[in-house]
Amino acid sequence: MRPSVSAKPRILIVDDESAVLASLQRMLQPHSADWEVRFSANAAEALASMATQPVDVVLADLRMPGMSGAQLLIEVAQRYPDTVRIAFSEPTDQELVLKCVNTTHQFLAKPCDAGTLGAALGRALNVDKLVCNDQLKSLVAQLRTIPSLPDVFHELQRQLALPDASVELVGQTIARDPAMTAKLLKLVNSAFFGLNRKVSSPADAALLLGLETIRMLVLWAHVFSADSSPPVPGFSLDTLSVHSMSVGRLARDIVAMERGNAKMRETAMTAGLLHDLGKLVIAVNYPDLMTETIALAQRDNLAFDVAERQIFGTDHAEVGAYLLGLWGLPLELVEVVGFHHRPSLCASETFSALTAVHVADVLQRESEPLHAVPAELDEDYLATLQLSGRVAEWRNELMVSGPGMKR
Ligand SMILES: [Fe+2]
Ligand SMILES: [Fe+2]
Structure with missing residues (x-):
């Protein structure tokens, strides 16, 4: 079990070079009031320390004599799945870093300055604070794989x-x-x-x-894995990917119609592609929960995210945003993914990639016969942005020839 939320967050730093440990200790000194930081000189010592008292974040040097940091992070992933894992390595160790992409949340290159170190640790702890849902944390922390088409x-x-x-x-x-x-x-x-x-x-x-x-x-790093769809009736990796691509393109075109700049078009496109990543994560790693959710949504005629919250206390938007936040993706992408069903919960009150992805998702789903309950526009949000009237124009201009036809 991870320490309780109210306790000071615990961080364990593992490096075999005493000079490196001493320098990290100096850099983290200003945070001593907020974080409890422990140090270990090797993997065995680190595991013994965690057995006595678990930690929230482990930062490990990838190359150490005896059990390497790379092996230690795999071991930590198995024994303490909800601990955030950060790899620390020489810039020349790119191969080793690439091999760890699946088991590690973040990467730091040596030497690193106090600001970079503080930011990496802060981010690992902050996504925790943003999402106070323990079910979500352990769900994401324990996931094993995200397959590709x-x-x-x-x-x-x-x-x-x-x-x-x-x-x-x-x-x-x-x-x-x-x-x-x-x-x-x-x-x-x-x-x-x-x-x-x-x-x-x-x-x-x-x-x-x-x-x-x-x-x-x-x-050879097997970071990307090809997989067939998970064994969930009513869920297909193919369908989800096609939906995600279509939403990305449609969102980009909505931004273009609103004369958004190139950066906003790019954010809308990528965020559209990633908006339902949480569904993929849940379906692949927790097929039983996904099967139950699909059945509940159909039986009670519920929106999918409502059924998700009833079954596992969170929804795919939060799961996706939490994961991408932990990985250090740009905040604007994380926000779009997290709020794509309920943009009014986000502080932003001007047209943005979030607006485009939210509307694109709803319009796209209108054209897909798969969904028992149609997705709903966040009318209050669109009214605040004075865009309620534009939706029909986006639909007419971009959806007339069917999804993908005008794009
Ligand atoms: Fe969604
Ligand atoms: Fe969607």
Whole structure:
């Protein structure tokens, strides 16, 4: 069990070099009133320390004699699944970092300054504070995998094997799959790569990481996995991916109609692709809960997110936002994902990518016969933005020829 919410958050830092530990200790000194920080010189000591008293966050050096930090983080993931795991490594250790993408929440490169270290730890603890739902935390922390569409995965493998592979085409292929896009953005936005800006588009992420890194991720780090749909009646990975792509494109086109800039169009496109990632996470990792939710929604004619909250105390929007927040994706993406069904809960009161994704999701679902209960527009929110009248125009302009036809 993790420590109670009211206790001071506990952080454990593991590194075999005493000079590194001493320097981290100095950097964290200003936080001593808020955080309880413990230090261990090796993996065995760290596990013994956690057995005595669990921690909220573990930051581990990936290369250590005896049990490596990479192995330690896997061990922590198994024994204490709801502990946030941060990898700490030399910039030259890219291969090792890539291998840890599935078991690690964040990455830090050595040496790191006090600001970067504080920000990484703060983010790990803050997403916890934002979401006070313990069920959600343990649900997300324990998830094992987020699969990709087999067709897209195999197409990516094929492209990467070409001697003249094109990073643009590779980026476009990744942008067809929510899971791959999320993982690529997780990596490129991590402190490990030290970029001074947040990256929101899979095309930019592919360009920045380069073909060699993406080859490593796909071919031997097994960061992306192709999988068939989870065994949930009424749920299909294919259908969800097509829906997500369509919402992304439609949201981008709504932003274009409202003369939003290129950055907003890009955010709307990616956020649309990622908006239902939480559904995928739940269906794959908790197929029984998803099956129950689908049955309840159909039986009682409930909106899907209402049924989700009845079954497991949270919904796919929160699950997706929590996960992406933990991974360090740009805040504007996290917000759109988190509020896509109820944008009025978000503080923003001007037209944004959130508006576009919310409306695009509802319009797209009108054209999909799968949904027993139609999604509802957040009318109060649209009225506040004085956009209630625009929805019909977006529908007429962009949906007339059927989804995807005008785009
Ligand atoms: Fe949704
Ligand atoms: Fe959706």
